[in-house]
Amino acid sequence: MQRKILEKLCCPFDKHDLKISVFNEDENQDIYEGLLTCSECERYYPIVYSIPIMTPDEYRERQLELPNLQRWGLMIDEQSNSFVLDERSKTKLIN
Numbered sequence: 001m002q003r004k005i006l007e008k009l010c011c012p013f014d015k016h017d018l019k020i021s022v023f024n025e026d027e028n029q030d031i032y033e034g035l036l037t038c039s040e041c042e043r044y045y046p047i048v049y050s051i052p053i054m055t056p057d058e059y060r061e062r063q064l065e066l067p068n069l070q071r072w073g074l075m076i077d078e079q080s081n082s083f084v085l086d087e088r089s090k091t092k093l094i095n
């Protein structure tokens with residue numbers, strides 16, 4: 001999915017802007033793998049096979065998303081039930 005389309009998306013929970021972290025894109029800047037993070041609620045939304053996964057929390061499966069996050073060098077807080085990265089992963093996204 002193109003960056004300029006992703007930039008138009010907002011958090012489905014609170015409608016705030018999302019930050020884009022790109023892990024894999026092609027020469028046309030089509031983002032194939034990445035992560036959208038909300039500046040307000042700090043939820044993350046993975047981009048997998050060029051598709052942003054932005055379903056409500058109750059329809060998301062943490063265990064299904066975990067392998068991709070680990071592959072990207074990110075982790076979720078095991079203690080938390082929300083879709084928020086742990087502190088160490090957050091610092092990895094800010095470069």
Ligand SMILES: [Zn+2]
Nearest residue numbers: 011014038041
């Ligand atoms: Zn949000």
